[in-house]
Amino acid sequence: MRKNRDKPEQLSSYSAISSYYFAMRSSLNRIENEMTPLPRELTGYLAPDGFLPELTREVGDGVLRLGRLVLCPGPAVDAAWAQNVWHSPRVIAFESIAQAANALKGLGRRWALYDEHLRNRGRAKLIQERLSGPSPKSFRFGTTTPNSPLGSWTLLDDRTLLASARCSSPFAHGDIQFLEDKTGPPSRAYLKLWEVFTLLGQSPKPGQLCLDLGSSPGGWTWVLQKLGARVISVDKAPLAPGLANLEGVDFRVESAFAQRPEKIGPVDWLFSDVICYPHRLLSLVTQWLEAGAAKNYVCTIKFQGETDFETIDRFRAIPNSRLLHLAHNKHELTWVWGKG
Numbered sequence: 001m002r003k004n005r006d007k008p009e010q011l012s013s014y015s016a017i018s019s020y021y022f023a024m025r026s027s028l029n030r031i032e033n034e035m036t037p038l039p040r041e042l043t044g045y046l047a048p049d050g051f052l053p054e055l056t057r058e059v060g061d062g063v064l065r066l067g068r069l070v071l072c073p074g075p076a077v078d079a080a081w082a083q084n085v086w087h088s089p090r091v092i093a094f095e096s097i098a099q100a101a102n103a104l105k106g107l108g109r110r111w112a113l114y115d116e117h118l119r120n121r122g123r124a125k126l127i128q129e130r131l132s133g134p135s136p137k138s139f140r141f142g143t144t145t146p147n148s149p150l151g152s153w154t155l156l157d158d159r160t161l162l163a164s165a166r167c168s169s170p171f172a173h174g175d176i177q178f179l180e181d182k183t184g185p186p187s188r189a190y191l192k193l194w195e196v197f198t199l200l201g202q203s204p205k206p207g208q209l210c211l212d213l214g215s216s217p218g219g220w221t222w223v224l225q226k227l228g229a230r231v232i233s234v235d236k237a238p239l240a241p242g243l244a245n246l247e248g249v250d251f252r253v254e255s256a257f258a259q260r261p262e263k264i265g266p267v268d269w270l271f272s273d274v275i276c277y278p279h280r281l282l283s284l285v286t287q288w289l290e291a292g293a294a295k296n297y298v299c300t301i302k303f304q305g306e307t308d309f310e311t312i313d314r315f316r317a318i319p320n321s322r323l324l325h326l327a328h329n330k331h332e333l334t335w336v337w338g339k340g
């Protein structure tokens, strides 16, 4: 039984989720075995909209699922399909809105409310109104990312909240919204590069040589040229008018797969946004890695129909690489490799 308390009680994840579990188990259908002891340490993984099956394949079904947030036992594992990771979330019992807000303020300064799975959002919104939230403005590419941590929280019921003060993304739910350039780039694909450079905290420097494969209509080439890099831009289709003539852009109407390291020579960055089967991209990348011909890679792995988990695992196994599902990725992952 819940007692009246002057201060909200911060229960350990284990005991609180246990109590919550026993109170709510009749309404939960995600717990496979009711007798399974609950974990002492939890991690929450938030799937990008529409990609919960991909995420649960990586992290498992977890002990509790709230919409597209999956709570799993143990510390965080590397999960490409997690758009945000809630480290060590806590369960906090509270009696009033003020108490809940104070409890969250005690844990962290800025909070994002995750409420899309809640049937009634009113109480959660009243709590969130008392907190400092994520920056509401769109993020301007090239400016410093918010460096104060952004926590995430949600309601388990109207007197229990779940909160992680330590999330992997500084953007609410990992969803970075840029102040878009509606006139310069010829397609919205440029947002993927803006996002990856923002997350990496690194981008091509003026004068560096970039190979942009599958570049048409030219969003990525536009980003790279704007950064002052030199770009060998390759596609079978033409670039949008004006882009091929920009200073530093060398556009070639050729196949991406005909670009051999021995022909092009060493590059600082290799980019690929080519529409092709994942295994074809893997062969291309392997060829360049074996030749040691590129210092950094940013490549979109595009899935047609079913997600190709086998090839994902082969990309994942490449040392020093990362796999990300960007907020601007569709049915794709972005593979990133750097010499560090």
Ligand SMILES: C[S@@+](CC[C@H](N)C(=O)[O-])C[C@H]1O[C@@H](n2cnc3c(N)ncnc32)[C@H](O)[C@@H]1O
Pocket (backbone or CB within 6 Å): 186, 187, 189, 190, 213, 214, 215, 216, 217, 218, 219, 220, 221, 234, 235, 236, 237, 254, 255, 256, 257, 273, 274, 275, 276
């Ligand atoms: C998603 S679009 C690239 C968008 C581009 N990154 C941008 O920012 O505008 C994919 C491109 O891959 C190109 N492509 C497909 N197969 C190719 C190949 N074998 N060689 C070169 N380009 C190819 C297509 O012509 C298409 O322009």
